[in-house]
Amino acid sequence: TDLPSLIRALPKAELHLHIEGSLEPEQMFELAARNNVALPYDSVEDIRAAYRFNNLQEFLDIYYQGMSVLLTKQDFHDLTYAYLKRVHADNCRHVEIFFDPQGHTERGVAFSDAIEGIFDGLEQGKKDFGISSHLILSFLRHLSEEEAFETLEQAEPYIDRILAVGLDSSELGHPPSKFERVYAKAREKGLKSFAHAGEEGPPEYVYEALDLLKVDRIDHGNRALEDDALVERLVAENKYLTVCPLSNLKLCVVDDLKNHPLKTMLNKGLKATVNSDDPSYFGGYLNDNYLRTAEALHLTKDDIVTLVKNGFDGAYLTAERKAELM
Ligand code: HPA
Numbered sequence: 667t668d669l670p671s672l673i674r675a676l677p678k679a680e681l682h683l684h685i686e687g688s689l690e691p692e693q694m695f696e697l698a699a700r701n702n703v704a705l706p707y708d709s710v711e712d713i714r715a716a717y718r719f720n721n722l723q724e725f726l727d728i729y730y731q732g733m734s735v736l737l738t739k740q741d742f743h744d745l746t747y748a749y750l751k752r753v754h755a756d757n758c759r760h761v762e763i764f765f766d767p768q769g770h771t772e773r774g775v776a777f778s779d780a781i782e783g784i785f786d787g788l789e790q791g792k793k794d795f796g797i798s799s800h801l802i803l804s805f806l807r808h809l810s811e812e813e814a815f816e817t818l819e820q821a822e823p824y825i826d827r828i829l830a831v832g833l834d835s836s837e838l839g840h841p842p843s844k845f846e847r848v849y850a851k852a853r854e855k856g857l858k859s860f861a862h863a864g865e866e867g868p869p870e871y872v873y874e875a876l877d878l879l880k881v882d883r884i885d886h887g888n889r890a891l892e893d894d895a896l897v898e899r900l901v902a903e904n905k906y907l908t909v910c911p912l913s914n915l916k917l918c919v920v921d922d923l924k925n926h927p928l929k930t931m932l933n934k935g936l937k938a939t940v941n942s943d944d945p946s947y948f949g950g951y952l953n954d955n956y957l958r959t960a961e962a963l964h965l966t967k968d969d970i971v972t973l974v975k976n977g978f979d980g981a982y983l984t985a986e987r988k989a990e991l992m
């Protein structure tokens with residue numbers, strides 16, 4: 667079989683996906699109408715035309731505005747279910763998704779409505795598509811550590827159903843060190859620890875994520891490649907990197923997919939995985955990320971098999987589920 671057919675046919679996992687970033691313009695309009703929310707766009711084309719970003723912050727401004735249509739538990743269910751339906755078509759069998767509770771509680775949405783709606787959507791997706799899943803609670807790093815503590819407190823009734831904490835939003839100026847105490851508390855509660863690091867931020871932020879947040883996985887991690895000792899450490903400690911090629915292109919982390927570091931990461935022995943990040947905003951779901959990167963970087967079948975395997979190995983699957991999938 668040819669490479670695109672192999673990519674489409676293989677069962678895959680997705681480990682870096684912000685559920686709010688899967689909100690398609692059509693669904694944004696539908697929810698805006700249902701909830702009587704005014705949008706600053708006249709049409710779906712108008713929305714798509716606004717998705718041109720020079721950096722992470724330009725994206726985030728549009729992303730937080732987009733999520734304003736999400737108000738009810740049903741909205742969060744519908745959002746989650748639509749994502750699972752879409753990646754089912756990509757032969758995705760396991761997902762570990764982020765949500766940004768502070769993006770919702772800040773607007774007066776109850777934490778319980780957001781998380782329960784997402785859980786309902788995940789459950790329905792498991793029934794209808796056989797997709798297993800975990801949920802990751804992500805803190806907004808441009809907000810204070812005090813606010814992160816409040817968010818962790820709100821998660822208490824659901825703690826056994828949450829896999830990990832994550833750290834996202836504006837990276838520069840908000841280093842991992844800002845969240846050292848709240849991560850310690852999350853780990854005490856039995857949560858895994860993930861953090862976005864080295865997307866726009868320097869290698870120092872990746873060191874902080876390892877040393878201070880004691881992360882089990884690094885989200886992105888591109889700029890770790892600037893520091894050979896750091897690369898060696900990530901390899902030695904078997905840290906998985908959740909890499910997002912089309913996101914990196916849209917946010918100008920790379921200037922061209924041909925210059926994307928994914929192949930270099932594999933060559934250096936790093937445990938890289940392929941993911942879509944915010945597929946509605948970045949122009950591609952899981953298979954698109956594999957397909958376009960494979961073409962741009964001339965990836966081989968072995969590379970694809972390695973990347974797909976890394977996705978399952980880097981995931982938190984039960985032994986039974988892993989046996990089913992691999
Ligand atoms: N980086 C940081 N924060 C985010 C992202 C991202 O790619 N997507 C959603 N929040």
Ligand code: ZN
Nearest residue numbers: 684834862943
């Ligand atoms: Zn992300």
